[in-house]
Amino acid sequence: MASSPAGSGDPIEYYARFSDGKSAGARDATVMLGLSGLEIVQASPHIRAVWAYANLRSGEPLRERAVDALLRSTEQAGASLFVPGQPFAAALMTRAPHLTARAERWRHARPWIGLAVAIVASGAAIYASGWSPARAIATGLPDSWRQRLGQQVITSMTEGYKKCVDPRGLDALRSLNDRLADATGTGRPFTIVVYDWPLTNAFAVPGDQIVMTQGLLAKADSADEVAGVLAHEMGHGIELHPETGIIRAVGLAAAVELMMGGSSGGLANIGLVLAQLGSTRAAEREADLQALRVLRQAQISPAGLGNFFKRMLSQEKKGDTPGQLKQFDILSTHPPTEERQALVERQEPYASTAALSPAAWKALKGICTTTVDAAPAPSPAEQPRQAL
Amino acid sequence: MLRPCLTRAQNANAPGTARRTSGYVRPKHDERAERLLGPTMSIDHAERTISGIERSDSTIKITFDPGTDRLIGLGFTNGLLQVLTLGIYSAWAKTEVRRKLWSFTRLNGEPLEYTGTGRELFIGFLIVFALVLMPTFAGGAAISILLPGRADAVTAYQFAVYTLFLFLVGNAFYRAQRYRLSRTQWRGIRGALVGSAGQYGWTYFWTLAGPAIFITAAALLAAWSIGPDVGGTILLVGFIAALWILPWRANKLQRMMTDATRFGDRRVTYTGTSGPLYARYLYAWAGSAVVILAAIAVSVQMIAASGAFQVWMQTKQLPPLEDGAKLAAVWLSVLVLCAMITASYRASQIRHFARNTHFEGASFRSSVAGPRLAWLILSNWLLRIGAIATAIAAGSLLIYITGAIPKPGTTDAARIGTATLDVLLILVPIVVMSAVATAFAQFRSTRYLVSNLSLDGVVDIDAIMQNQDAAPKRGEGLAQVFDIDGF
């Protein structure tokens, strides 16, 4: 198009600088808003060109307050046209609406909004269906990995405490363990170790392993109570809660790192604590249901499970637990719920016998009269743990 | 070569004037153009200046011209999309910020253009994630699972990984710079970084690792042949003395990078030597040493006085929170003080680097000043801290308003729901606010550095031709992973 028909476009000529993209030099030019495109006239050498509006690209999108415009055209690769001043940019906005900030923003945002909606929707779907990716991965872990992971957790948790190995106590523990493990019906053997540790707690760790403290044995009134606690821990093990907890913690930390662009550090921990808080509670219910099933199968009364927690709670209210120990205590990780109590009470009665003979119970209580140093293996990283 | 002169007639409709087909009229009132171009303009004047800049195109004036934009809105959108896409968007967010900062930076009134894309950065990140991060993580996991309780194996592995990373950091710097330069253009002419990232990475590595190995070896030898006291002293004194390598090292690395920089087909050259850097380094070095030694003394005193160490040794009980907070406060002040003390050195280093960087016939000049730089660093920190504090407050308020606190007695499902909601209500404001603070902080830093930079001397701009080398295809992966790509 050599010349624009009179009266067709905007007849104002604007000052511009034209660069051909071959050298860094720029030539003075004038530009007019023609009917179908920009009409560019370079001063010297005298060259005319028309860039169709549809083929224009702009460095930064055009805005009402834009003070200049930097344009390219797909018709002339490499070349660019810089037009200073607000009037040209404003006038161009009406002729090339695809260069405006609004159009640009929408074009840019569309795929991301789609992706965000998809992520939120699939998150909601996973949540609603109750499917847990961490649980699915945990189920796929080879047994030998779970064992080693468990060993790792135990060594880092019990660092500095001695293992209780009194032979008669071990015998009693083994008979209780056998009776419960047989009743799980999974055919998986459980490993239970007692540590000479004054705090009252028991943990299920990966690989069907359970750590129990001397403090818990001391606080328990009967073998039935210990059996209840152990059955509950086996319930965690059967449901793969410890494995799932670790995988979830790692996954969540990775997700937060990603979201923060790899520079969060401490922030990951806030998420971890809150997420673990939420998930353990659902896990407790599952573990309780498993425990009740195991106890029934083993013909041990379920009352011990309920009573133990009830008593622990009333003791705490009286202030028996030393302050420093409270934060690692069984109740802090595991608030006693009316739900558990109701669950125990709803159980249809069945014939039961004591979990251990009085002599065996006495032997179990004395398991820490002989102790050995646990394998030295401090790991600096604190392992996520599945508390009772 | 000078730009061809305009004819008289063409000059008449040059800046500040516009022509209707029926005659000459001024365009509708444009205050900004008027300020830049002048309300009336003689032909001679118009010949020489455009946008207040030498129009003869033989000099380059660097300006930073953001208008009213402070990247606050962009930071907000970026943060929000980052949350909603689980972080995938961050590569695109970074690109959007760069595009803005580049377009604010002007040479002779015409903006720089950033032509990189989020997709390039993302693919670069994925590759490094698969080739470096995943294997490293998997190796660590394998060692702790296969050799349970072998702390020495874990330590050895960590040492190996840190060494590898230190080796890769310089490499990453170089690659990031190469990517950014190749995606930077002015008037369609690209920048480039030639040379080898491996060589730069190696220099970056040995100038740190070399002295460290030498001093450690000397200390071990002394400890073995004379006594552990002598060895320990050699180690401590040696490492403090070894800090004197830093200005020399910085200068050497700057030379490698600058000499390999191109704009179009033209070289950028560096003529700096490290000598002039040492006078100011003395103050920074001595000042930091005094502050750190004092802080060590105070910390030892505090720990001894509280008895926390004995308690920990015997019972593995962590010290009470307030003791930890006091200690953290001491070291936070050390961090701030050292940043302030070293700021004047850093400013002088920036000026030194600029002064010794030449392009064609011109040399750069920076007027960055120590106190201003110190304030910039400090205020950017405060900005980030303030943003996160605000976010936590806002999140807590949201939790309070929505009542999303897990209550005992409710069903488990409801509890999980509220706990998840809690995480979101805190995390989302934190991510969004840090994105806002980061974008604004980058804006402030860039504004300060660019508006204090100038290029003195004559440059034959017309003679600069496009650079024909192929640009790298992918983004800066490594640097993103190490979080050292800056912008």
Ligand SMILES: [Zn+2]
């Ligand atoms: Zn439990």
